[in-house]
Amino acid sequence: MKKTLCLILTLVMLSSLCAFGALADDVTLNAIFMKQAGYSEDDVLAMTQAFTEATGIQVNPTFVAYEELAPKILTSAASGGYDVILGDCIWPAQFAKAGLVLDVTDRVSALDLDDIYQGALDATRYEGKYYGMPWLNDVKYMFVNMELLKQASIEEAPATWDQLIEDAKICKEKGICEYPIVGCYAQAECLICDYTCIAGSFGGAFVDENNQPTLDKAENIEALDFMAQTLKDGLCNPKSLEMIEDDVLSTFAAGNAVFAINWTYQYASMNDESQSSVVGQGAITPIPGTDKAQSATVNGGMPLMITAGCKHPDEAWEYMLFLASKEMQAKYCANALPIWKSLYTDPQVIETAGAEVVAASQIQFDFIQNRPMVPYYNELSTAMQTEIQLVLLGQKTAEEALTGLQAVALELADR
Amino acid sequence: MKREEERYGYALITPAMIVVFGIIIIPIITTLVYSFVNIDPLSSHNGEFAGLGFYQKALTSRTFWEDLGRTLYFTAASTAIETAFGLMIALLLNEEFPGVRFLRSIVIIPWAIPTVVNGSLWKLMLNGEYGVINAILMRLHLIDAYQSWLGNPSTAMLCIIVADAWKMTPLAVIFFLAALQGIDQTRYEAARVDGAGAFRSFFAITLPAIKPTIMVIIVMRTVEKFKAFDIFYLMTRGGPANSTKTLMYDTYLQAFTNLNYSEAATLAYLIVLVVVLMTILYIRLMKRGDER
Numbered sequence: 003m004k005k006t007l008c009l010i011l012t013l014v015m016l017s018s019l020c021a022f023g024a025l026a027d028d029v030t031l032n033a034i035f036m037k038q039a040g041y042s043e044d045d046v047l048a049m050t051q052a053f054t055e056a057t058g059i060q061v062n063p064t065f066v067a068y069e070e071l072a073p074k075i076l077t078s079a080a081s082g083g084y085d086v087i088l089g090d091c092i093w094p095a096q097f098a099k100a101g102l103v104l105d106v107t108d109r110v111s112a113l114d115l116d117d118i119y120q121g122a123l124d125a126t127r128y129e130g131k132y133y134g135m136p137w138l139n140d141v142k143y144m145f146v147n148m149e150l151l152k153q154a155s156i157e158e159a160p161a162t163w164d165q166l167i168e169d170a171k172i173c174k175e176k177g178i179c180e181y182p183i184v185g186c187y188a189q190a191e192c193l194i195c196d197y198t199c200i201a202g203s204f205g206g207a208f209v210d211e212n213n214q215p216t217l218d219k220a221e222n223i224e225a226l227d228f229m230a231q232t233l234k235d236g237l238c239n240p241k242s243l244e245m246i247e248d249d250v251l252s253t254f255a256a257g258n259a260v261f262a263i264n265w266t267y268q269y270a271s272m273n274d275e276s277q278s279s280v281v282g283q284g285a286i287t288p289i290p291g292t293d294k295a296q297s298a299t300v301n302g303g304m305p306l307m308i309t310a311g312c313k314h315p316d317e318a319w320e321y322m323l324f325l326a327s328k329e330m331q332a333k334y335c336a337n338a339l340p341i342w343k344s345l346y347t348d349p350q351v352i353e354t355a356g357a358e359v360v361a362a363s364q365i366q367f368d369f370i371q372n373r374p375m376v377p378y379y380n381e382l383s384t385a386m387q388t389e390i391q392l393v394l395l396g397q398k399t400a401e402e403a404l405t406g407l408q409a410v411a412l413e414l415a416d417r
Numbered sequence: 418m419k420r421e422e423e424r425y426g427y428a429l430i431t432p433a434m435i436v437v438f439g440i441i442i443i444p445i446i447t448t449l450v451y452s453f454v455n456i457d458p459l460s461s462h463n464g465e466f467a468g469l470g471f472y473q474k475a476l477t478s479r480t481f482w483e484d485l486g487r488t489l490y491f492t493a494a495s496t497a498i499e500t501a502f503g504l505m506i507a508l509l510l511n512e513e514f515p516g517v518r519f520l521r522s523i524v525i526i527p528w529a530i531p532t533v534v535n536g537s538l539w540k541l542m543l544n545g546e547y548g549v550i551n552a553i554l555m556r557l558h559l560i561d562a563y564q565s566w567l568g569n570p571s572t573a574m575l576c577i578i579v580a581d582a583w584k585m586t587p588l589a590v591i592f593f594l595a596a597l598q599g600i601d602q603t604r605y606e607a608a609r610v611d612g613a614g615a616f617r618s619f620f621a622i623t624l625p626a627i628k629p630t631i632m633v634i635i636v637m638r639t640v641e642k643f644k645a646f647d648i649f650y651l652m653t654r655g656g657p658a659n660s661t662k663t664l665m666y667d668t669y670l671q672a673f674t675n676l677n678y679s680e681a682a683t684l685a686y687l688i689v690l691v692v693v694l695m696t697i698l699y700i701r702l703m704k705r706g707d708e709r
Contacts, residue, residue, distance in 0.1 A: 190654025
């Protein structure tokens, strides 16, 4: 009797394993998003629910922090865990070369590409092919606490870095703010984003038009020296070295910074009474420039991509199109601006996103810098984060660090 | 009859064998194969046999030895703190005083906290802008301004060691307490009659009696510490400027950021090698101690 019972139990276990495999064949899409900057979790859930109601296709969305997005995608790639993935603009090259995502050039080409911002399109492209649907259209801006500036008898937000430094010195000397500048300089991708903005505004770039590394350009060195100097002079918060975007936001929202570079989402958060003590005090402006460049920002576009293991690419594309539709983008533009140019004159968008944000974006979108869109970018970024931090800590000169990084980049490009 | 029993036995263990092979044996073999064949989807040499090339590359790279140094520092410091504090707390809890049973019950709490919670908790407490540790140290006039503990290369690793030791010391306490309670109390009484003080009793009776437990704690914790990953991922992600990047963290970076699966597999096997060598060393030391 006991033997029979044990055998039955064993068979039940085996059959449940088989049943689990069978369940995986159901037409349900699995999607992965991030819960950080950009569209909020609630926004994505509402969009997804609307999609299911409209089409009957079920979607299981998963939300993870930005830092966990790539590992989750990569570890599940072999098993085809996700059908639709949200990727950063620096990943399509790597994912495409590794064969992890589908080429959707034909599908994207059928869209009205003239109505989509170039930055959003660049975020999906590698070697002339599209590997995703543009979705999150984001760049970094300079956020300025105008109230603190007024206390220093300064009426306008700075348009150049020289002016910003002058203003910061006045704020510090008058005791208005101990560390007027705050940056996300932790050993993470956000450090490279901030450096891209600052290097770009000094006329620098990390690759040339042929995608060949140019990290040791004089302008890049000058920009990195500039960042290190702000820390050395006590103008930039030394805790920036452990900060990511959310920490920058909370420092600014607590009134402990006059200047902060961050993504669009900071605008809504700093004006939200439940998480900010500087409501109505902050302005969103283009990132300052120098005599070499009027401004520069970093492309933070994030496309939706279909994984190579997806069994329902048509349904996945339908879902991506729905999320990126003008209707959805106009409705949920408080945390991320639309990819569609035509929506920027839509009164609903101007009201929801804020006229100030829309106005700043129209200037800032003209000065977008892409981080190197090369398959080896992640490895290069890891090396850059370490070396840049060494410079910011005063343990290396900018020239030493960037010369070494140029050699690393050339070696990676040859791999 | 016997053959039927055998068949029945095999039938019963088949599901377990499938799971064990699927999630343990096959990945171990695959990882070993990866360390000899170039598995890097971004490389033009993807799929080519590399022999011992990846081992040679790792062992001749400065990064490997720097990561190993940091891993050993974390392992040694953290294990030493856990063992020392674990023993001291266990000695205290081995005494009889009002409330000792309650203390014995709550001492386990840090160990019961998941590492994810522990890492996040300490990260918040150490925050340079609003961390409670800065607030306490300011009130005590030990610092004159809030410090960036996790943003400073000279303090970041120390903070992780403290955070990890805080969580894992209770495990050592439990082990030591169990060992201490197994010591025959008449030996202490005899020592007291012979005029031995507390220190003499500790070194002559307690320490020799709990020596095997100390060795078990050291071996067990060293192996675990060497493989630590989660606490680094949660608190610093290897920063600032790689000051908390360990071998395990580098293995993760190679596999899941850079897609250098072969380099990651090689590092994984080198970690195993170091852990095996350390375990052999400890076992020999233990045996030598027993012989004396």
